Amino acid sequence: MKKQQPGTIEVKSFGDHHVITQPNPLRKVLVRVPDSDLDDPVARAEKALEGLSGEFKNWMTVEADRLSAAHAVVLHNGFTTETRDELFRAAHDIKGDAATFGFPSAGAAAESLCRIIEHAPDLDQVPPELITHHINAIQAIVRQRTKLDTIATASQLSKQLRGIADEFLVKVNRDRPEHLEAILAPSIVPAE
């Protein structure tokens, strides 16, 4: 095999594709350090994240209020592309952020809401209380977080909501195999 010249991109052509190999431009950022080096960038970052944790409750409240505001617009204007997308993005952000902020059950409830928005064949046919219960649950979990006895309740609440939402989604998607498959597929993120 021909030796690669530094700085050159090598292209090998085949029947229906090309394989392009370029010298690693990021190689320069790998530096050799002595084995005795005890610096741990991951631990340092975890500590820095811990330093931010004092703000998490406020951030979570902001996210939950954004979700409620998006829901209020849906109640007022009905589902349009814009109102649907904003409700989804608000719920989706909570799904992704809540566990980091210390509210995993709010994240689970938000995930359940995202699944409804994504997989319901017609959002206007979704029982309005199913969506409202998700929003109220997320608000309750966020605002009652300081009470120790609410943690188990929050987890139970989000699991029950997910169960009801899944039952609904399986029923309304019984003739839509691609959605059914997505609904029943396991998440790549381990459960809490």
Add this chain to the structure above:
Amino acid sequence: MYRIDFNKLRFLICDDNPHMRRILRTLLHSFGAREAYEAEDGATALEMYSHYVPDIVITDWSMPIFDGLELAQMIRQPESKGNPYAPIIMLTGHSEKRRVTVARDAGVTEFLAKPISAKGLYQRILNVVANPRPFIKTKTYFGPDRRRNTTNAYIGPERRVGGEVEVMQQPSLLDKARTAV
């Protein structure tokens, strides 16, 4: 052993959520990065990508205007004047396997499902720095080789035409660098 000198890396963060941008910035700065540019939507990110020429892009998926998937597709234009090869780490709340496949087919280099962790982010960065994959160009795809593993045990049909693929792998520094974590 090897370690990443984050001081020499330039990042572009794209996320519409200001809290997530703050977390990402905090993590990258803690790793030692100094240059981390931020965009709150795909369109701004694309503009910043051309302007700042980042070494690594970290993007959310779900965003207004155009999303992280479209951003990846815009970056992976082989004929573009910019750099179509930059590693793209998709950091997203989507946690379904089919999403990973869609992201991969858009040219995303690494996929990281939220909730974010310092370790998860570091490992993805380490992987794109120390273990880059060759790029594949077909009629319908341009991006990092989607075959992460080459195995002789594979018994399915060969989907690439043109005989066995001869891929010049760059020397893997991953194992050496892993000892730094």
